[in-house]
Amino acid sequence: MTDAQETAADTSLRTTGGAPPDDVAPAPIPLLEPREGIPPVVASDDALAQVVAAFAAGTGPVAVDAERASGYRYGQRAYLVQLRRDGAGSALIDPVGCPDLTSLGEALRGSEWILHAATQDLPCLREIGMAPTELFDTELAGRLAGFPRVGLGAMVENVLGYALEKGHSAVDWSTRPLPDPWLRYAALDVELLIDLRNALEEELDRQGKLEWAQEEFDAIASAPPAPPRKDPWRRTSGMHKVRRRRQMAVVRELWNARDQVAQRRDISPGKVLGDGAIIEAALSLPPNTQALTTLPGFGHRMGRRQLEQWQAAIDRAKALPEAELPQPGQPLLGPPPPRSWADKDPAAAARLSAARAAVSELAERLHMPQENLITPDTVRRVCWEPPKNLTPDAVEDALTTYGARRWQIEQVAPLLLQALTTATA
Numbered sequence: 401m402t403d404a405q406e407t408a409a410d411t412s413l414r415t416t417g418g419a420p421p422d423d424v425a426p427a428p429i430p431l432l433e434p435r436e437g438i439p440p441v442v443a444s445d446d447a448l449a450q451v452v453a454a455f456a457a458g459t460g461p462v463a464v465d466a467e468r469a470s471g472y473r474y475g476q477r478a479y480l481v482q483l484r485r486d487g488a489g490s491a492l493i494d495p496v497g498c499p500d501l502t503s504l505g506e507a508l509r510g511s512e513w514i515l516h517a518a519t520q521d522l523p524c525l526r527e528i529g530m531a532p533t534e535l536f537d538t539e540l541a542g543r544l545a546g547f548p549r550v551g552l553g554a555m556v557e558n559v560l561g562y563a564l565e566k567g568h569s570a571v572d573w574s575t576r577p578l579p580d581p582w583l584r585y586a587a588l589d590v591e592l593l594i595d596l597r598n599a600l601e602e603e604l605d606r607q608g609k610l611e612w613a614q615e616e617f618d619a620i621a622s623a624p625p626a627p628p629r630k631d632p633w634r635r636t637s638g639m640h641k642v643r644r645r646r647q648m649a650v651v652r653e654l655w656n657a658r659d660q661v662a663q664r665r666d667i668s669p670g671k672v673l674g675d676g677a678i679i680e681a682a683l684s685l686p687p688n689t690q691a692l693t694t695l696p697g698f699g700h701r702m703g704r705r706q707l708e709q710w711q712a713a714i715d716r717a718k719a720l721p722e723a724e725l726p727q728p729g730q731p732l733l734g735p736p737p738p739r740s741w742a743d744k745d746p747a748a749a750a751r752l753s754a755a756r757a758a759v760s761e762l763a764e765r766l767h768m769p770q771e772n773l774i775t776p777d778t779v780r781r782v783c784w785e786p787p788k789n790l791t792p793d794a795v796e797d798a799l800t801t802y803g804a805r806r807w808q809i810e811q812v813a814p815l816l817l818q819a820l821t822t823a824t825a
Contacts, residue, residue: 428563431556434587438580439490441480443497448504451483451491456507458488461536463514463593466521467586469574471670474662478524479573484590492586495528496576502529512536514597516552516589518620526625535621538593541600544613546767556592559599564588607767612807616772619805631726638679645725649717650682652726657713673697673710681714734777735784747823751783754819762815774812778802786820795820 442451455462467480481501484490493501513532515521517539525531542550549555553564568585575582604610629635633655642648655678662669677697686692689707692714693699698707735741741749759779763770770776781802787794795817799809 426561428557428561431562431564431588431591433584434490434591436489438583438587439492441492441494441578441583443494445498448493448498448501451488451493452504452507454488455483455485455491455504458485460486461512461514461594461597462508463590463597464521464525464530464532465515465586465589465593466524467573468524469572471570471668472572473574473668474666476524478521478528480578480586481525481528481530482586482590484594486594490587490590492583496574500529505530509533514538514593516555516593522620523625532621535617536597536601537617537620538596538600540616540620540772541597541604541613543772544609544616544768545600545603545607552589555600556596559603560592560595562592564592609766612805615805615807636678637675641679642682643728645722645728646718646720647682647685648726648728649720649724650685650714651678653713653717654678654681654710657709661709681710685718686711686714735780738780741784745784748784751786751820751823752780754823755779755783755816758815758819759812762811766811774799774804774808775802778804779816782816783820790817790821792817 440447442448463482463484465482466478467482468476469479470476473479478495481493481495482490483493493504495501508530510533513535515532515535515537518535518537522531538552538555539550542555547555547558549558551566553566556562556564565585565588568582571582573582578586601610604613631652633652636651636655639651642651654673658669658673658678662672665672674697677695680695680697681692684691684695686695689704689711692707692711693702698710735748736744738749738752741752756779759770759774763773766773778799782795782798787798792813796809796813799813799816804812
C-alpha cells in the first residue's frame with residue numbers, strides 16, 4: 401500500500417476533502433471587498449507597462465484568471481484578465497484595450513501560475529501572449545485530494561472558510577465599461593487563490609499525493625494547443641435524430657452558414673440560429689421560405705433576408721450529388737462503444753468489466769474520481785487490444801503510449817495486468 405493509500409484509508413486523519421467535520425465547521429465569512437479595493441482596469445500601453453514592472457518585481461506564485469463572453473460573443477477570447485501576486489497586489493487587464501500581453505507573459509516566465517480549472521482559461525490566455533511554464537491548478541488539486549465539490553466558490557469555502565459571491569460568472573464580459581460589481585467579483589476571484597493553493601499543497605502532501613499533482617500540472621503546462629475539431633457540425637444538439645445523409649448535409653450547410661454569420665457579427669452562434677432550428681430544418685427539408693417559417697426557430701421575428709439565407713443553405717444541401725453527402729457517424733479512432741463489446745468480442749468485454757471494477761475500487765480507496773486516476777478511454781483501449789505478452793513492462797508501455805502519467809501507471813498497471821490475465825484465463 402502506498403503512502404497515499406494509507407493516508408486515504410486513515411479516517412481519523414481525514415475528513416471529506418480535508419475540510420473540518422460538519423459538526424464543528426463555522427459558517428463561512430462573506431468576502432465582500434478585495435484587500436486593496438477594486439484595482440483600476442488596465443486598458444493602455446502605459447498602464448500595462450506599470451503592471452508588467454510591478455508583477456516582475458513581485459514574489460512567489462501568480463494567481464491568474466480570465467473572463468470570457470461565452471454565449472454572447474463568437475469564440476472564446478478573453479475579455480478580462482485578473483492577476484494577483486505578493487508584492488504587486490491585484491491587477492485587472494482589459495484585453496480589448498491591451499490585446500497583446502506578451503510582455504506580461506515574458507515577465508512571469510519561470511514563475512508558478514495558479515489557475516482554477518486551467519484547461520478552460522489557457523487557450524484564451526495563449527491567444528493574447530500568455531502561457532505558463534509552471535502551474536498549480538486548484539480545481540485539479542481538489543479532485544486529487546478528494547473534495548466532492550471543486551468549483552472555486554466551494555473550494556474557498558471548504559478550505560479557507562470564506563464565501564465568494566458568484567452571481568456574475570455568466571454575464572457578458574464584452575460589455576464596456578464593465579460595471580463595478582462585476583469588477584469586484586473578478587478581483588475577488590484571484591484574491592484568495594494563493595492561500596487556496598498553499599492549503600491544497602499541504603493537504604496533498606499530507607495524503608502523499610503532491611508528486612502526483614505536480615505530474616498532472618506539468619502535463620497541462622506542457623500540452624500543445626488542441627487541434628481544431630473535425631466536423632464540428634456533428635456536435636449539433638439533437639444530432640441523434642438525424643438519420644439520413646441528405647438530412648446530415650442540411651445540418652452541415654446550415655451550421656457552416658450560421659458560423660460564418662456569427663463570426664462576421666462577433667456573436668455567439670446560438671444567438672444567430674439555435675441548434676433546435678437546424679435539426680428541425682434537416683428533418684423537414686422545407687421546399688421554400690414559406691414552409692421554413694412554419695418550423696420552430698424560424699418564426700415571424702426572422703426577417704425575409706435571413707430566411708432566404710437559411711433556405712439557400714438547405715437548397716445547397718438538397719442539390720448535392722450522392723457522392724458528396726456526409727457519411728453517417730465518424731470513423732472510429734480506437735475501440736467501439738463498450739455496449740457492443742459483448743457481441744463483437746466477449747473476451748474483451750470480460751477484460752473491461754474486470755478492469756473497471758478494479759479501477760473503481762482503487763479510486764474509491766484513494767478518494768478521487770476514477771477519470772483522474774486513469775482516463776476511461778485508456779482503460780478501454782488497453783482492454784480492447786491488450787499487449788500480446790501480458791507482462792508488467794508490456795502493460796506499463798501500453799499505458800505510457802496512451803499518455804498515462806508515471807504515478808497513474810504505478811497505481812493502475814498492476815490492477816490492469818491482473819484484470820487482463822484473469823479475464824484471459
